[in-house]
Amino acid sequence: xxxxxxxxxxxxxxxxxxxxxxxxxxxxxxxxxxxxxxxxxxxxxxxxxxxxxxxxxxxxxxxxxxxxxxxxxxxxxxxxxxxxxxxxxxxxxxxxxxxxxxxxxxxxxxxxxxxxxxxxxxxxxxxxxxxxxxxxxxxxxxxxxxxxxxxxxxxxxxxxxxxxxxxxxxxxxxxxxxxxxxxxxxxxxxxxxxxxxxxxxxxxxxxxxxxxxxxxxxxxxxxxxxxxxxxxxxxxxxxxxxxxxxxxxxxxxxxxxxxxxxxxxxxxxxxxxxxxxxxxxxxxxxxxxxxxxxxxxxxxxxxxxxxxxxxxxxxxxxxxxxxxxxxxxxxxxxxxxxxxxxxxxxxxxxxxxxxxxxxxxxxxxxxxxxxxxxxxxxxxxxxxxxxxxxxxxxxxxxxxxxxxxxxxxxxxxxxxxxxxxxxxxxxxxxxxxxxxxxxxxxxxxxxxxxxxxxxxxxxxxxxxxxxxxxxxxxxxxxxxxxxxxxxxxxxxxxxxxxxxxxxxxxxxxxxxxxxxxxxxxxxxxxxxxxxxxxxxxxxxxxxxxxxxxxxxxxxxxxxxxxxxxxx
Amino acid sequence: xxxxxxxxxxxxxxxxxxxxxxxxxxxxxxxxxxxxxxxxxxxxxxxxxxxxxxxxxxxxxxxxxxxxxxxxxxxxxxxxxxxxxxxxxxxxxxxxxxxxxxxxxxxxxxxxxxxxxxxxxxxxxxxxxxxxxxxxxxxxxxxxxxxxxxxxxxxxxxxxxxxxxxxxxxxxxxxxxxxxxxxxx
Numbered sequence: 001x002x003x004x005x006x007x008x009x010x011x012x013x014x015x016x017x018x019x020x021x022x023x024x025x026x027x028x029x030x031x032x033x034x035x036x037x038x039x040x041x042x043x044x045x046x047x048x049x050x051x052x053x054x055x056x057x058x059x060x061x062x063x064x065x066x067x068x069x070x071x072x073x074x075x076x077x078x079x080x081x082x083x084x085x086x087x088x089x090x091x092x093x094x095x096x097x098x099x100x101x102x103x104x105x106x107x108x109x110x111x112x113x114x115x116x117x118x119x120x121x122x123x124x125x126x127x128x129x130x131x132x133x134x135x136x137x138x139x140x141x142x143x144x145x146x147x148x149x150x151x152x153x154x155x156x157x158x159x160x161x162x163x164x165x166x167x168x169x170x171x172x173x174x175x176x177x178x179x180x181x182x183x184x185x186x187x188x189x190x191x192x193x194x195x196x197x198x199x200x201x202x203x204x205x206x207x208x209x210x211x212x213x214x215x216x217x218x219x220x221x222x223x224x225x226x227x228x229x230x231x232x233x234x235x236x237x238x239x240x241x242x243x244x245x246x247x248x249x250x251x252x253x254x255x256x257x258x259x260x261x262x263x264x265x266x267x268x269x270x271x272x273x274x275x276x277x278x279x280x281x282x283x284x285x286x287x288x289x290x291x292x293x294x295x296x297x298x299x300x301x302x303x304x305x306x307x308x309x310x311x312x313x314x315x316x317x318x319x320x321x322x323x324x325x326x327x328x329x330x331x332x333x334x335x336x337x338x339x340x341x342x343x344x345x346x347x348x349x350x351x352x353x354x355x356x357x358x359x360x361x362x363x364x365x366x367x368x369x370x371x372x373x374x375x376x377x378x379x380x381x382x383x384x385x386x387x388x389x390x391x392x393x394x395x396x397x398x399x400x401x402x403x404x405x406x407x408x409x410x411x412x413x414x415x416x417x418x419x420x421x422x423x424x425x426x427x428x429x430x431x432x433x434x435x436x437x438x439x440x441x442x443x444x445x446x447x448x449x450x451x452x453x454x455x456x457x458x459x460x461x462x463x464x465x466x467x468x469x470x471x472x473x474x475x476x477x478x479x480x481x482x483x484x485x486x487x488x489x490x491x492x493x494x495x496x497x498x499x500x501x502x503x504x505x506x507x508x509x510x511x512x513x514x515x516x517x518x519x520x521x522x523x524x525x526x527x528x529x530x531x532x533x534x535x536x537x538x539x540x541x542x543x544x545x546x547x548x549x550x551x552x553x554x555x556x557x558x559x560x561x562x563x564x565x566x567x
Numbered sequence: 568x569x570x571x572x573x574x575x576x577x578x579x580x581x582x583x584x585x586x587x588x589x590x591x592x593x594x595x596x597x598x599x600x601x602x603x604x605x606x607x608x609x610x611x612x613x614x615x616x617x618x619x620x621x622x623x624x625x626x627x628x629x630x631x632x633x634x635x636x637x638x639x640x641x642x643x644x645x646x647x648x649x650x651x652x653x654x655x656x657x658x659x660x661x662x663x664x665x666x667x668x669x670x671x672x673x674x675x676x677x678x679x680x681x682x683x684x685x686x687x688x689x690x691x692x693x694x695x696x697x698x699x700x701x702x703x704x705x706x707x708x709x710x711x712x713x714x715x716x717x718x719x720x721x722x723x724x725x726x727x728x729x730x731x732x733x734x735x736x737x738x739x740x741x742x743x744x745x746x747x748x749x750x751x752x
Contacts, residue, residue: 040734094737365744425742432738439736444610447711450692451612451620 006250008243010379011235012412014170014332016209021173021291021299026181028303029290029316035077035103035307036088036343037063042137043144044070051101055082058112060284063101066132072145073135077286077305080105091310091328091345095338103307114282119192124150127196127279134278135285135346139270140164140239141329143347146275149258149265150196158259161199162248162266163190165206165213166232166239169330172350174289175269177301179206179213182273183220189272191224192279197265202227203248204269207234217269236332237410241266243379255406270349290344292317294327294353307343310351314340319353327352331359332411366419374413374423380406384413388423391430396437399430407431476517477510600629607648611640612691613713615665620691634658639665640712670730671712673705679724686716686725 040046047064051057057076064074080103087097119127128147137143152158163186167175179186194202202224206214208231221227232238232247242253244266251262259265267275270288277283286306290313293299297318304313310326319326327334328348336354374384383402390399407427414423534545604625611621616637618624627633628649635649636658643660650657660667675686675695682700687693694710697703717725 090734092734092737093739094732094734096732096734096737098734422742425739428739429741436736436738440609443708443711444608446709447610447612447692448605448621450694450709451610452622454691454693455620 006247007233008238008246008379009381010377010412011237011243012377012415013235014415016234017171017293018173018176018209021171021293021301022176024298024300026177026289026301026303029305029308029313031078031105031107031109031305032308032312033104034083034309035080035105035305036309037074037077037101037103037307038088038090038343038345039064039074039099039101040090041074041135041143041306041346042072043142044068044072046098047071047074049085049099049101051076051082051085053082053084056080057082057103058110060112060114060286062133062284066145069132070145070148071132072137072147073133073284074101075135075284075286076101076103077307078103078105079108079110089339089342091337091342091348093335100343101307111283116280116282119195119279124196124198127192131275131278133284134274136271136274136278137285137346138268139274139288139346139349140241140268141333141347141349142241143345146267146271149260149267150193152197152260157199157263158197158265159200159263160249160265161190161194161197161202162245162259162264163193163202163204163269163272164239164241164244164266165204165210165217165269166244167210168207168234168236168239169332169350170236171293171352172291172330173293174291174301174349176210176213178273178289179210179269180216183213183216185273185276186217186269187220187224188280189274189276190221190227192275193267193272194224194227199265200226204229205232205238205244205248206230207232207238209234236412237379237408240379240408240410242408255403285346288344288346288348290348291350292353293350295320295323295355295358296353304344306346310337310340310342310344313344313351314353317351317353320355322355322357323353324356325354327354332415333409362420365421368419368421371418373416373418377412377416379410379412380408382406384423387430388421388426391426394430394433396430396434400434404430404434473507473510473514476514477507480510480513598626598629601625603652604628604649607641607645607652608638609640609645609711611711611713613640613711613715614691615639617664628653634661636661637664639667642667668729671727672707672710672730673712673714673716674726674728675702675704676724676726677702677704679722681722683721685719685721689715689719691715 039049045067048067049063050065051063056079057063058079059076061076062073063076063082066073083102083104085099085101088100088102089095089097090100117130122130128150131150132145132147136146138146138149165175165179167173190202190204202221204217204221204227206217206229208214214229214231218229221229230248232244237243238247241259245251245253245259245264249264251259251264253259253262253264274285274288278285287303288306289301290304291299291301292313296314297320299317302313302316314326326337326340328337328351329335330350331352331354334350334352368385368388370385372385374388375382378384382404386402387399387404387407390396390402391404404427409424409427411424414421417423531545534542537545601622602625605622608621608625614620616624616633618627618633624633624638628635635653635655636646638645639660641649646660647657649655673694680697680702682697682702684697684699684703686703687695687697691713692709692711694706695703695716696706712727712730714727717727
């Protein structure tokens, strides 16, 4: 067994509680009566809806098209009829709604035509497009579109491919069971990912508390050259992307940069498996493995069609009566679900039933005593207690100086805090507020720019108009003075020097002349008007027209003669 | 005596030349204070402050001709920031200039629009698209919600609607400890 030469700092060792849900193999979840498939299931832009109410869809048919490159497609998880495309509440801490496709399954599970390809015969670009159209996103929880992570970075090539099978969060076992049961599929996905990025070596990191998974994957990747399965020490959050890359390769990736820039990229084992399904079997991502555990009678892992309501899943696991809330994700990073009729999404790796006995209330929040326990536990090497002060005081500038955006929200600091301070809640508040402020600032800057350009444009237009008018007036004055000079020359045989270069006439005279010219033009235009469309008329109509014309002529005459004084 | 005078005069000339050079070389164009004030203002360009846009209001504040509490879209937070910047006392928003509202955006009922272009002329940020006798529409991401397009519309087809919160714009709330009433025995 290869020892890991590197370590990440900090971390905690909570009780793992993995055995509860690893006793039974992965079982397929039955089809529910209704599937609610949210369109937005990845980071980036929400896909554009392709399905309409009443439409029949097949399993794997696209119902959401990727909107731009930072987006991934969404597919029908089974065959059936689309009932509606409408806003439904999402499994999100906000409890907000967004567009979802509601499907009534017909129970036949009819697939669309699946087109498996041999990845060796395809170019990297073609495979990336396939992954985007198959809706492949990171199944570790962040749901970042995988095709974007496969683009070569500025540093050139990705030399090392890291496959994340650490699954460090307590209670969750979906990756563990996947590795035990479907190692061959994961190995197939690894081979495809490696082909796309052209990596020289592959490192699979698995926490050393999963010996069966390690053995299964080791056997499966035996055929892949320079691919290694490394047992990493069990310590939360070893499965954090940056932490695992650091443990396996020693490379540290700063905030806001991608691993590709440093020649390393990381994928979850679940993602590798779905890549294999998408390319080698032509099946888009329509289901995922979900762990149901915690305070339930029958904990275990199920393969669940995306969009299955959590209520239907809970019937399989049977929550115990003292369950007081359900958590999506694990106890460290998950969030309490606002309701249980919400759908399973690509991000949902675990539904954890919580009870007061299993997760006792930590007790009231006490003041920070600056003991430094959080600093020792922080795997991102931050100063959580300082960040807490700044976030609490809404001093966002200072929080940014202390690199709050490097925080991965793993919850280690809150776990060790002797004062029971919900530190991560403060960081989440500060981070989302800062992002909102940045958005507002960008919008204000754009508005300022547009307003300034508009002001500039209206000033320019006004100036151009004034210039045009001035030029016209000047030309008219020139013309009038020219006429006068000609008249003067005709009248006096011996012109004085002054008459030869006549002074320009005064402004109001020019104006009067301009007005007179305009009146003359209008008069000429009026008299020049000829009736149109008078061919092919009946005699009756022509008589009518003549009558009207006569009336018009009379009115014109009346307008010319001044009105008589009333007697 | 004379040499001392010459030395002093020489130093005076040298320093004067240095200062003169510096005043030309490092001349600050425009008023930096106006830009700082303008950066705080929300750039809604609504004119509720009584000035034709945020920049003129910023200039008026810098000259001391306007109070800092005349900007309803900036709200209380904006007034606090201005008070901090200018070392002035905080004042509540002046009621005659309007009330603070949540972020909003204009919406044109396209079935009713007659294409008169009056709203496009009123829009301070060019966020309305349309030509004469053609239907107009709002480019929502550019709209500042200033309401200036509403009064000119002859058919009242423009509504101002609040911007809904989405999953992307949602913010975590400030962590508060919820207090429960415990019945005393």
